[in-house]
Amino acid sequence: MSEEQAAFDRLHPAVQHHIVNSLGWNGLRPTQQAAVAPILDGQHCILLAPTAGGKTEAAIFPVLSRMLSEDWRGLSVLYVCPIRALLNNLEPRLSCYFGLVGRRVGVWHGDISDSIKKRAIKDPPDLLLTTPESLEGMLISANDDKRNLLLGVGLIIVDELHAFCGDDRGWHVRCLIQRVQRLAGRRIQVLGLTATVGNPKFLIDWMLPGQPTTVIGAGHSGIDADLTIDFVGSLENAATVIFKLHAGEKRLVFCDSRAKTEELSAVLRGFGVRTFVSHSSLSADERRQAEKAFAEEPNCVIVATSTLELGIDVGDLDRVIQIDAPGSVASFLQRMGRTGRRKGEMRNCLFLATDDEGLMIASAIVRLWREDFVEPINPPVAPWHLVAQQGIALILQSRGLERASLESQLTDIFFDLDSNKISQIISTMLSRSILWEDEGIGGLIGLGEVGEDEFGRRHFEAIVSTFNSPLLLTVLHGQRELGFVDPMSIRTNDESAPTLILAGRYWRVVTSDWRSRVVYVEPSENRGKASWLGSSRALRLELCQKIKALLIDRKVPAVLSNRAKNRLDNLSSSFAFLEVGKTTAEKTVGANQPEWRWWTFAGGAANFLLAEMMTLSGNKSIGHDNFSIRLTFPPNVAEGMALPVELTQQGEKRIRQIGKDLKFSRCLEDADVAAVIKPRLLDRGGAASITAQAIVASNEYFAPHQSRDAP
Template sequence: MHADPLATFTPSVRDWFLRAFAEPTAAQTQAWPAIARGENVLLSAPTGSGKTLAAFLWGLDRLVADPSEGRTRLVYVSPLKALSYDIERNLRAPLRGIGGEVSVAIRTGDTPQRERQQMLRTPPDVLITTPESLYLMLTSRAREMLGAAEWVIVDEVHAVAQTKRGAHLALTLERLEALAAVQAPQPLQRIGLSATQRPLEEVGRYLVGPSRECTIVDTGLRKPLDLEIRVPVEDMREPGEHDVVDPAVGGMGTAAGGGDLVGRGIEPVSDLAGTDGSDPAAATRRSIWPAIYPELLELVRAHRSTILFVNNRRGAERLAARLNELAAAADASDAGKQGNGSGPPETIAPAEIARAHHGSLAREERLVVEEELKSGRLPCLVATSSLELGIDMGAVDLVIQVESPKSVTRGLQRIGRAGHGVGEVSKGRIFPKFRADLLECAVVARRMREGLIEETVVPRNPLDVLAQQIVAMTAADEELSVPAVHDLVRRAYPFAELGRELLDSVLDMLDGRYPSEQFAELRPRIVWDRVNDTIRAR
């Protein structure tokens, strides 16, 4: 192993890196030698440790040193569309500094048809995509551009490894491997990026499959946390009212997803601000939101850039709107005091300090709000899980979580959006909404401080996922040998123990041999020749 982690790179890449950075991070120092040797690597490091550049730089170096036109050689897979666009932006600086002619393209569900056709005519050197788009590409004419793939980078692998979506991706990677093996003399090199997981060996097996070796690079560092739980009321239970851990009244309360302590719902802005002569304390006794909103607004205004996480899209839209209304009311009140003292005007001018961000936003709007937060023009972004993974949000100095994040891993991921740079402290504030939520928040926060994350469990043999992938495989090829399909499927870790009997049951179902007449209206998807043991699309 070289003492200098940059020794294996070409002079242009090495010179650019030394101009741009003082020195490699621990993650880069440990990962680059293994990646340069062609090993499959799982790199586990905290947010802001430079692991994305650690994964990309060797591939970019090879693309500059040994260019080839019309071949997509590096595939990057992100679980989030927003992260895909972020990565594409972040690659511009090293590509300019290195000076090579390396083309980069994004293929997601948002990609216009014109750009998709352009990719087919002129395949990019680097393809940035999502698990679902990669699956669709392997089932269409676009698979021809993937046959020359040499490296595949799977970002935020921990976010999918424990789900059926992850099992789906594992099979897609095996299909990509089989396609690349036709042209490439060496196996596809897999590089996985992950936040801290337990055990890392299980995530490594998920990344490469049961029959391949994986080098695990664990920097062993935890980001310093400035973490507090904020309870904005003295008592989260009122005598004589229903218990918040019981089913909610009328579908309005917490147990029904409404988020209110008792059945009345969210108070109007006039009640929140106390401008109509009502008693704010009385409103607080009916709902915890009037107590939460002012504290949220105070925290947002005390910091340069804030991400506020909620657990659903409706909550994100609603909370952003309430913060803007409350900010407008407060600004108008201050203006009235500074003027003639007659109080705020009847019409309150809108003051947009917060906007919502979630997966349902159009691509253009999503990019606009991300850029506004990064540039400092927008003080607060109210987000769902759409912003919790590796996106570089720049100068975010506070993360607020309303309600428990539901897991230690998710809590660390979200709070880690603040202080995204190397060595910076991540500052987070958690607001529980009801008593049971307070208990959960306390447990999650304690385990976050101690680094006691949940154990990773990879799902085994999800047959619905298998059925979908088999239909896609038959659509892409004229005829497939069932034993060959069985071997390919078992190379994916979630299906490593799949027996032939289970596979045959799936093929029976896809061929129209249903266990009950209730399924008779379902159209068969494949033809299974049991004599020759082959399958093809119907």
């Protein structure tokens, strides 16, 4: 008997029947075959497969088999996703599979009405699609029925696991799994689904500490791809290329900022291209309409940020186009994996670089991928602000806790953190009236006056999320909600009515209700703008080092247009001083005096630390970016020079400024806030690897108009 047949035969007969007869499948894909036995045997698993590689079915078919064979009743499976759009997109497909065997799927998140949620409580579905924030809301709810809905859960599926584990939401999901397990009073099987990650075993082991786990499948396919890199020089030129190329095809265009997404969409519409828009600042209704229309139309373009990177189905694509480049190989694989679904067709991606940096990042990402590199995902260390968040959540969930019980539960959840520090955080919260301890019999801890004021609004909505949301204004055209913009979008220096761009169209602001945070608009022929909070991204060491390698050897494993090849040749010639295994110091002219530029190609987080090291050694750092550090003197990394433990006053000031935006920072001492922020901003390993390289001095001296900018 073949392995495929053996796996198929282990599924419940009803599931077997519907795979063949209702879905018309000839068999299971390799990852789906490999997943059957471990999931049926109750193992914790992480499933890896390329985008559209059948991960969802690999998990769902064995889960349905267990549900039928073991007669699970009521809500028994939670399916956790990072974004609501993915939940909405998955619901019809999962409802189809579950409906075939007489079971039901429900959705629970902030856009779902109270009436639908009440029906789910009264008549629970078998599987519930939700987000971590909505799950937290159920646990801390004053309505016991919401929490009791989770008592029968025996299995949790975490989709797009890599999207969680790289930031605080990964810690949040890990905490929620443990709390649901404690509430249900049983071991809960966990399945993590991911397409692209460099360290899958580490991630599932971290998510489920101390428990045996299994890795199933391969994160990315070795199938070749049709890759082209073009240099177009501007967003307007990119729109022209998209307009003229691939007419009649369905094209998904990725931009890595909401502003660029809007600008490109507006220009394409001006060319008469059928264009849709998707990003997080559009209303849910606007996004759904765009995604539905795009999925159904054969000749059109959808322009999106990473919102369409996470598994949302937008139909059978012909082509993916990337403006400039994503920040990682993993994101590139997710995006390119949208194509090549038809039998006999390759995956494809066309990069349109609008500047030198975009050209170099695109080239380096392709080369890293060809070398089988995918970034490892590392959860942030020292999440002390989340200890505070979970402490408040546990108190709300239990309607108050004795201090010993609160400390015990937090220590169990954060078993790999210092228990003394956890106790100290509780003391800090008590001293600041965020928490309040009843000195009577029992000594229950509840929320204090400051905690009620800080977190109690709108039924403790602030507690369910691990991050602060920026202030945004809701934009309305009549009764239709278009989306959200930063307040800076509607401020002008004159008395004319401001215009903005949203949903790929131009709008004139009619009135603004600042109290309600609402802006009313009407269509406009004038060009507008849209602003959102954000900053330039810090690139990783591996990516920056590969950019340096490209500047040296000019090897790009993709088709380069003549424009891209000529631009790369010019860039390479201007960096002729670079040497393999060494860093270069280049003398330039600053605004008032000569400067030195230390070309490290270390990435923003490593260069932050290296700039601090130079300043502390007496060589003032004027500034730094992903590729270089500007200094007042030639850099000199003496043998044995140590990276700084303490930062300069300027460095500490920056840490404090960022710390102010850290959610729950008010619950922590300043030193604890710094302990959270510093590991996220400073790459000690990357900086150490650069200090180990010799520095070669360039004797060239450039006049101001000849000074070199980073690629």
